[in-house]
Amino acid sequence: MTNLTAPAPIARIRSPLWFAWRRFLSNKAAVVGGATLAVLILMAIFAPIITPYNPEAQSFLTEALAFPSAQHWFGVDNLGRDFYSRIVYGSRVSLTIGFTAALFSLLVGIPLGALAGYFGGRTDWVIMRIIEIFSVVPPLLAALLLGAITRGGYGTIVFIAALFGWVQVCLLVRAQVKSFREKEFVRAAQALGASPWYIIRRHLIPNSISPIIIGFVLAIPLAMMLEASLSFLGVGVPPPTPTWGQMINEGIDFMFFYWHLAVFPTAALAITVLATSLFGDGLRDALDPTLKGR
Amino acid sequence: MPLVEIEGLRVSFRQYGGTVDAVRHVSFSVNEGESVGIVGESGSGKSVSCAALLRLLPATAEVAATKLRLDGVDVLKANKEDLARLRGRSAAMIFQDPMTAFDPVFTIGHQIAETIEAHRKIGKREALAEAEQLLLRVEIKNAADVLGYYPHQLSGGMLQRAMIAMALSCRPKILIADEPTTALDVTIQAQILQLIKKVQAEFGMALIMITHDLGVIAETVDRVVVMYGGEIMEEGPVTDIFEAPKHTYTKALLASLHSRFEPSKGDPDAVAPALELRGLAKSYHTRRRSGFRVIQGEFQAVQAVDVVLPRNRIVAIVGESGSGKTTTGLMAMRLTEPSKGQILVDGTDISALDAAALIPFRKRMQIVFQDSYSALDPMMTLTQIIAEPLHIHGMGTQREQREKALKWLERVGLNRSFAGRYPHELSGGQRQRVAIARALILEPTVLVADEPTSALDVTVKAQIINLLKDLQAELGLSILFISHDLSTVKSLTDSVVVMYRGRVVEEAPTERLFADPRHPYTRALLDAIPATNPREKRLRTFLSSEEIGARTPRYTVIQTGSAPSAHPQLVTVAPGHRVEAIVTT
Numbered sequence: 001m002t003n004l005t006a007p008a009p010i011a012r013i014r015s016p017l018w019f020a021w022r023r024f025l026s027n028k029a030a031v032v033g034g035a036t037l038a039v040l041i042l043m044a045i046f047a048p049i050i051t052p053y054n055p056e057a058q059s060f061l062t063e064a065l066a067f068p069s070a071q072h073w074f075g076v077d078n079l080g081r082d083f084y085s086r087i088v089y090g091s092r093v094s095l096t097i098g099f100t101a102a103l104f105s106l107l108v109g110i111p112l113g114a115l116a117g118y119f120g121g122r123t124d125w126v127i128m129r130i131i132e133i134f135s136v137v138p139p140l141l142a143a144l145l146l147g148a149i150t151r152g153g154y155g156t157i158v159f160i161a162a163l164f165g166w167v168q169v170c171l172l173v174r175a176q177v178k179s180f181r182e183k184e185f186v187r188a189a190q191a192l193g194a195s196p197w198y199i200i201r202r203h204l205i206p207n208s209i210s211p212i213i214i215g216f217v218l219a220i221p222l223a224m225m226l227e228a229s230l231s232f233l234g235v236g237v238p239p240p241t242p243t244w245g246q247m248i249n250e251g252i253d254f255m256f257f258y259w260h261l262a263v264f265p266t267a268a269l270a271i272t273v274l275a276t277s278l279f280g281d282g283l284r285d286a287l288d289p290t291l292k293g294r
Numbered sequence: 295m296p297l298v299e300i301e302g303l304r305v306s307f308r309q310y311g312g313t314v315d316a317v318r319h320v321s322f323s324v325n326e327g328e329s330v331g332i333v334g335e336s337g338s339g340k341s342v343s344c345a346a347l348l349r350l351l352p353a354t355a356e357v358a359a360t361k362l363r364l365d366g367v368d369v370l371k372a373n374k375e376d377l378a379r380l381r382g383r384s385a386a387m388i389f390q391d392p393m394t395a396f397d398p399v400f401t402i403g404h405q406i407a408e409t410i411e412a413h414r415k416i417g418k419r420e421a422l423a424e425a426e427q428l429l430l431r432v433e434i435k436n437a438a439d440v441l442g443y444y445p446h447q448l449s450g451g452m453l454q455r456a457m458i459a460m461a462l463s464c465r466p467k468i469l470i471a472d473e474p475t476t477a478l479d480v481t482i483q484a485q486i487l488q489l490i491k492k493v494q495a496e497f498g499m500a501l502i503m504i505t506h507d508l509g510v511i512a513e514t515v516d517r518v519v520v521m522y523g524g525e526i527m528e529e530g531p532v533t534d535i536f537e538a539p540k541h542t543y544t545k546a547l548l549a550s551l552h553s554r555f556e557p558s559k560g561d562p563d564a565v566a567p568a569l570e571l572r573g574l575a576k577s578y579h580t581r582r583r584s585g586f587r588v589i590q591g592e593f594q595a596v597q598a599v600d601v602v603l604p605r606n607r608i609v610a611i612v613g614e615s616g617s618g619k620t621t622t623g624l625m626a627m628r629l630t631e632p633s634k635g636q637i638l639v640d641g642t643d644i645s646a647l648d649a650a651a652l653i654p655f656r657k658r659m660q661i662v663f664q665d666s667y668s669a670l671d672p673m674m675t676l677t678q679i680i681a682e683p684l685h686i687h688g689m690g691t692q693r694e695q696r697e698k699a700l701k702w703l704e705r706v707g708l709n710r711s712f713a714g715r716y717p718h719e720l721s722g723g724q725r726q727r728v729a730i731a732r733a734l735i736l737e738p739t740v741l742v743a744d745e746p747t748s749a750l751d752v753t754v755k756a757q758i759i760n761l762l763k764d765l766q767a768e769l770g771l772s773i774l775f776i777s778h779d780l781s782t783v784k785s786l787t788d789s790v791v792v793m794y795r796g797r798v799v800e801e802a803p804t805e806r807l808f809a810d811p812r813h814p815y816t817r818a819l820l821d822a823i824p825a826t827n828p829r830e831k832r833l834r835t836f837l838s839s840e841e842i843g844a845r846t847p848r849y850t851v852i853q854t855g856s857a858p859s860a861h862p863q864l865v866t867v868a869p870g871h872r873v874e875a876i877v878t879t
Contacts, residue, residue, distance in 0.1 A: 045765055053475065096494055142351065156512075182666045183669075184663040184665060184668045184669040185664065185668065185669050185670055185671045187629055187661070187669075188661065188663065188669055188729070188733075189682065189686070190629060191627050191629055191656065191659075191660060191661045192660070192682065192686050192687075193649075193652065193653045193656030193657070193686060194681045194686045195649070198686060201672075202682075205672050206671075206673040207671065207673050208670065209673070258820075289672070289673060289718075290716065290718045291717045
């Protein structure tokens with residue numbers, strides 16, 4: 001890739017991504033988390049293929065509340081639906097809500113955080129006041145209100161989750177940008193005639209990659225939990241569409257006698273959140289070139 | 295029996311998949327009351343050897359030695375109590391950066407008293423009284439006040455004095471000074487070195503001076519140990535090392551100490567200077583609250599400075615920290631907005647241009663900073679960093695930008711294989727080379743170099759200075775070189791502007807300034823340069839700021855042709871030599 005006529009054998013110049021991949025692979029927990037996440041996503045995509053029954057059909061009313069068996073891996077719920085199928089289909093809702101909400105949080109949070117951190121002064125003041133408005137309102141209460149007005153549903157949950165998720169991302173990015181703005185490489189770029197937008201895009205945001213990933217990873221379980229809580233309270237995704245939150249909600253009623261109704265959806269949610277956190281952790285370390293020595 | 299005996303010391307650090315030897319076969323001893331200097335570049339193992347002596351190394355370090363004795367105690371076998379006694383009573387250490395050596399949330403008095411109480415059974419009140427005595431011993435005049443100060447309220451020099459007082463608090467038999475003056479200005483450095491010598495004599499201590507600067511060695515020690523790459527290269531009395539060095543590394547070190555005047559090549563085009571600062575000033579508004587009233591004040595960081603940088607020339611701005619030299623450099627680059635004055639680039643005033651109109655001038659003037667670590671984006675590879683100016687100005691395709699960056703990588707003396715590396719993998723000198731490459735890739739006409747060598751070792755410093763000199767000749771650059779150290783600028787610059795408290799106090803061609811300094815502050819700066827030979831070491835007297843003010847030169851109207859005034863003004867005393875003086879009738 002360099003000069004071909006050079007006589008000395010030049011060590012192959014690896015691309016930064018190659019090193020990032022190496023660092024990622026060296027973190028076992030992150031690999032396991034990533035693999036779990038991949039399995040979960042594949043499960044959500046191929047739900048119809050890997051489930052033996054329709055998740056919404058009450059085909060097994062006579063066996064309602066049956067414990068796990070060879071035929072029904074996770075048992076049957078109170079309305080005679082195969083619980084395994086419902087869990088698999090539930091991942092579709094939980095995962096999409098989690099990721100879209102987190103993505104929207106980033107879309108709003110990164111630019112606002114970078115602006116507030118870079119320009120400071122009046123811009124910072126305005127953005128901080130907006131953040132304060134969002135931090136003093138309890139998210140669940142606001143979500144309940146909004147959910148009740150719009151009668152819940154998928155879009156509303158994503159909207160609400162993003163509405164409260166960006167605050168975290170924004171604050172993290174702002175703090176990072178604020179501390180890097182004074183660095184001399186930013187001064188050097190200014191001396192070269194770079195526009196503020198260029199400096200933010202090329203220097204400050206890449207250097208904020210670790211708080212961004214942390215924010216992203218934090219936003220995913222937050223959105224999933226919000227969906228679960230709202231569904232649990234009855235203003236989330238309307239039944240009979242299976243979601244994990246809804247299932248936990250229903251499972252609680254039967255928890256003391258039919259443990260499987262509460263344990264499986266809770267475990268599914270916990271595993272997803274854990275896998276995302278581990279994966280995000282590994283990703284953050286992998287994208288930090290100063291950790292190349294590993 | 296010697297106080298310190300080290301024989302066959304070997305320190306290795308465990309790392310991912312293997313161990314790295316930091317120090318090998320190191321043996322030396324220090325007798326009571328003796329001063330020994332350990333000199334070497336960073337990474338040569340000089341600090342590690344001394345940290346091993348006090349068992350201050352991290353847990354990943356493996357220390358092995360046939361003999362490692364301090365004050366008759368075998369350090370390797372010492373238990374916790376022995377170690378606590380050794381650290382403090384037998385040996386005390388002072389560090390490079392006094393700012394980080396003190397805990398910012400406790401007062402100086404508290405921290406010194408704490409050390410005294412830890413080693414002796416003594417009451418709080420007595421400990422504080424003793425701390426005050428110690429501060430007086432290190433020539434801190436308002437000792438009683440300083441006891442109640444927090445570290446951030448003191449200057450670097452004062453903190454280093456307090457650090458020495460703390461080290462003395464347990465009456466150690468040996469004082470280990472690990473680069474005690476590297477972070478300080480030259481004038482302060484000279485004061486601290488003299489102070490260390492003084493307290494060493496008073497307390498009858500032995501001294502180990504760890505440094506990369508042979509000047510410091512020449513000033514302070516009797517015997518020198520030269521280290522390189524974790525091994526001892528040479529050892530002997532200080533005069534022998536300076537007069538008859540045996541090892542090539544020692545010779546290289548000594549060579550970097552002796553610099554000659556070298557005028558820049560190329561004609562200083564008479565048309566218009568490359569950069570001219572006219573009456574450039576910067577003041578900051580200060581607000582202080584007293585009761586309900588807010589008192590508005592103004593702090594003059596820089597007072598109406600005139601500096602002319604002719605084409606193809608290198609001009610130095612020299613002054614202590616806080617003298618406004620960096621602010622002047624930043625204002626010249628329009629990175630800090632000046633309060634008053636004009637910045638002329640090739641005869642065009644750029645002080646009032648907006649960001650868009652400034653872009654063509656941005657290509658023509660560049661800056662290199664002191665701290666090469668924060669000057670490079672840690673997330674970018676070297677090629678990306680060097681190609682950034684091209685990227686910003688949209689010059690050439692990606693491939694061309696890359697090729698040009700690689701060319702510049704070689705031009706500043708780095709191998710092409712460095713292209714994909716990140717800044718944190720480089721040494722300080724290499725990072726500074728990358729910063730220079732980035733600044734020069736657009737081939738500007740003016741370069742502002744803001745203390746580019748202050749954070750570097752002497753040998754590396756000399757290399758960077760040579761690089762700048764070479765590039766200046768090749769590209770026909772004009773460089774504004776900002777420094778706190780007159781000895782650095784000696785071989786590099788054509789003329790020197792001395793700044794003191796936001797004013798220009800003297801300005802002259804380099805050779806003339808060194809030969810005939812007129813202003814007392816310039817003299818103080820020249821006097822503070824460490825000796826280049828141990829035979830030249832001498833007792834210095836230091837002027838306070840009042841004394842410098844009082845000794846402002848006086849000239850008559852006939853001598854200068856300027857109007858008489860009670861206030862100091864810049865007068866011309868010889869062609870190109872101006873000095874701040876009071877003109878009397």
